[in-house]
Amino acid sequence: VAALIGQKEYGKVLKRSTYITLITVLFLILIKAIAFWFTGSIVILSTLADSFFDFVITATNFFLVRMSLREETDQHRFGFGKYEALSSFIEAMFIFSVSMFILFLSAQRVISPETIPHTNIALAVMIVSIIVNFFLVRYQSSIIKETESISARAEHTHYFQDLLTNLAVIIAIVLVGNFNLTLADPLFAAAISIYMIYSSIGIFRKSIDILIDKEIDDKLKDEIKQIVMSHPKVDGFHDFKTRQSGSSQGKFFMQMHIEINEHTSLNESHNIVDQVEEQILKEFPDAEVILHVDPNNIVEKKVWND
Template sequence: MQHSEYSKLVTIAGWAAAGTATLLIITKLVAWFFTDSTSILASLTDSLMDVAASIINLIAIKVALTPADEDHKFGHGKAESLAGLAQAAFISGSACLLILGGFNALIKGHPVQDPRFGIWVMVFSIVVTLLLVAFQTMVVRKTGSVAIKADSLHYKSDIFMNAAVLIALALAAIGFNWADGVFAMGVGGYILYGAWQIGKESVDALMDKRLSPEDEAKVIALAYDNPQVLGVHDLRTRQSGSTKFIQLHLELEDHLSLYDAHEVADKLEAQLDKAFIQADIIIHLDPVSVVKPGNRLARA
């Protein structure tokens, strides 16, 4: 995928999330006005957090797509992870407020007005969110964007949350008013768990966590595809935004010419460029006789 296509997809996904959240805020605000439901208020609060998180995402994506400059020679990709961390903080705050609100409604036995109207609004919310998540999933599959992945996880949790609110309203419609508060607390707990997952992934990226074992195995396998490569060691990987950083040492015959050794490295670099989106690759060449066999990575 070209950088321009990556930029276009993640930007569209960011705007789609912001637009969807705004639409849901309007519909849930109307529903809360007519129903006075605590669980709908919980869902409305979450949608307000969605808009704030999506705006942060849009800003982060714009920064992350900025090319490397004199002060940031490795690019600005970590802006996406910072956005994910900010989202986790927003989501955690809203979740705690929802849990407190649900507990208060449960204690006071707050009745729900016109639950059937609220039910239709929540069905609409679920359908719209499903469409957004399907689009985000496609974008993440093509780009691997951390920011869009975090946003998608957030909206996936919204589907379950909206379904829970739907059940609460259905129970309230047949006289079980306690369900409104209980489900609001349950939604808050689920959102808090989602915030933990987003925060953990963002911290992993900021702390330069290695790529997945599958990605590293792919790198090793591609290196050994060339029969002139006698060994691979000191593989280091990490990801910053859309860019995957890959560093490794190749072990070659002692008497291979510098030109031929360079050709081996160039071929591997071309293979890795095809295998990974936005790869930044550094390959060091070592004579096989100076490398300790114990350091060599096994063939995949």
């Protein structure tokens, strides 16, 4: 499990990642546009369109992630963490839309196949694209390990698809250029589009989970339960609810009713709650914790490890 980092460091890491990604994508757009100009290949067009939308999406993500890291205001007391989930949602919609468009163009090219001129130029460009994408994906993997960001994970998924896409494009170019298999161009483009549609649905679902306040991971919840029950004066708990902010695994909101002996004084009950909260925040410094005390004699059923 990746180590959880603070919100300030988290923001710096994501900003740096975004700058590197934008510069990389601009370079890929340039060389792919040159390749498409010379070849007119539909499969290269699919990768060019993909890279163009990569740039738009990454720039949008940068804005929305920066919004998500803003401090809460009087009108937004729970902060802006869902902006990041919103950016991933938008990215999934873009990927889905572009993939459907390329799928449509592929179907047209199957009906009316065309040869690809200047395949050597196309091949050289795609080899360079693969090398660039490989290093970008490796870099983004390190960002995910460091931040566990949903937007970084969405971008990593997409650029890993780009890597596979470029490999498929090279195969298609070789088949068309060396063996005159003109159908390889649209068929490979269609296969790439279908795979991207499938992946976009996964990103869409994860984004929706955060936007509709799905519970945090069971592993994190179990850690919190262990912390709460480790206090010697806590008899149990109930009404344990959580939701993730969207920025990182460590940024979440939780509320819980903890059960203590009915003879405990108000001051001591308050101290117990403070101690439990302190231990939770020690492990999850960016969490927002709300604890309520109930005397155990009025609780109908204690809940533990549910």
